[in-house]
Amino acid sequence: MVVRFAEHLVDQFEKEELMDHTMREHYIYAVVSIIERFLTVGSIICLGFIHKNVDLTVLFMIFFFSLRKRTGGYHAKHYWQCYIMTIIVYMTVMYLCHHVQEVACLIWILLGISVVVISVIGTVNHPNLDLDAEEMQISQKSARYVLLIECGILCIAWYLHIDNSYVYCMMLAVILCGFLMILAKLLEQEVKRDEA
Template sequence: MVEKIANILVKKMCDEKLIDVKKEEDYVYAFICIVERFITLGTIIVISICLGLFIYTCIFLIFFLSLRKRTSGYHANTFLQCYFGTVSTYILIVFTDAFLVRNFRILNAVLILSIVVIWIIGTINHPNMNMDFCELYESKRAARLILIIESGIIYFSIFVGLNIIIVSYMSISIILCAILFLIAKILKQEVIENEKS
């Protein structure tokens, strides 16, 4: 459905000479990605409003998306798998948050382990990205910088006594990035350097 709309829209833009015909596929792909991301994030935002968790969810999304953009990690094969997986994961986070708040030592231990995993590996070179050496190096550097900033914010928030639920949602964002990272490694969703040659 989304792909059909994207094709029609981009075709009209080509006919009107608003975009270069040679880049038609790129525009279709970009349009599909934007619409799919909007649908997924829109669903999560609507659920968060219904549950009264809008602020916590926004904080989670800012932390998660900032880091995920640089680390990459597991990617589903289809939009529907991605959509249901993402929404289900968010709902799971909502329902496990109370447990994690009550057991903050467990949350903190898993957070530290996640920080170490992301720091050591940095970025997964997913086949869809297929980064060259320089791009991969820059992505790892950016991921580690974001990780330092986010970890610093979390531990500063703990130090000043910020609402523990906010700290929990910030922490879960890093933990989720690490989990997706490890799933991609286990499923071998990455370009190995000697495979590129």
Template sequence: MLRLMAEKCTGILLSHGTIEENKRAIYIYGFELFCSTCICIMSIFVLSMIFHYSEYAITFLLCFVPIRTVAGGYHAKSYGGCFLLTNLIAICCIGVSLWLWRSKTLWIEAFLWLLLAVSFTYIWISAPVNSKKYPQKKERMDKNRKYSRRILLIETTLLLLIKLWFDHSVTYTAIITSCVVAVMITMAKKGGD
């Protein structure tokens, strides 16, 4: 279905002369990625609305999608696998963060912030991951490294501000999500593309 949608969109661009025939494959791939990402994000939003966890889903997506886009990390072998894995990760990150928030102690709080510091440091040093399947040029890797670091600085600033002003449970969702991103980068570096 994704392939069919991607081919249709690419066909429209070709028929209008917007792109050249020799770029067909890359546009099909780009449209497949775009459609897959949109469907996955919509699924996470729908689930969050059903279970009344919209602010956690938004937090998850803000802490997962931007950094993964430029930092890379583990990729499932199919779009279906990616959809299931991303939805499962979202559910787990939100569930674990809510459970930890309800069990909140000074030790849990300190441990999570330490875990965040370790995760951010690891991502700062390790990102981006150069995929074996879709290797990037050095210029793209350098740009993605800069973008990754900017995203980490923005996330750090926002998390500290939320912690200081609101002390809201979404900070736990952001921390757990960032730890998962670090794990996914580790998996990709160890050979799981």
């Protein structure tokens, strides 16, 4: 349905001579990506309003998407799979933000492991990204900078005794990025650097 809508929109662009017909597939891909991103983020924000977690939702999305964009990691084959997994993960994270007090030590350990994973690997070159060597270096460097900034914010929040649910929310975003990188590696969902 999304693809059909994107194709119809691109057809309109062509009729109005707003684009070169040789770029048709690129435009369709771009429109589909924008719509899917809008649906996913919109759904998450709506759930945040429904569950009165808008502040945690926005914080999680900023931390997670800032890092995820640069680290790569596991990708589902189809958008609907990605959408369902994203919603389930989001709901799980929101639940855990309020209920991980009992396992706080485990969360800190998982954060440490994720920081090491992200620092060492930097970026998983998923076939959808297909980064060349130079793009890969830039992405890895960028991922490490974002990780450093997020860890700095986490340390400051912890030092200032900010509400634990906010601290855990930020930690879980980093942990999730590390986990998705490991999962992509285990499932061999990457373009090897010598192939890039």
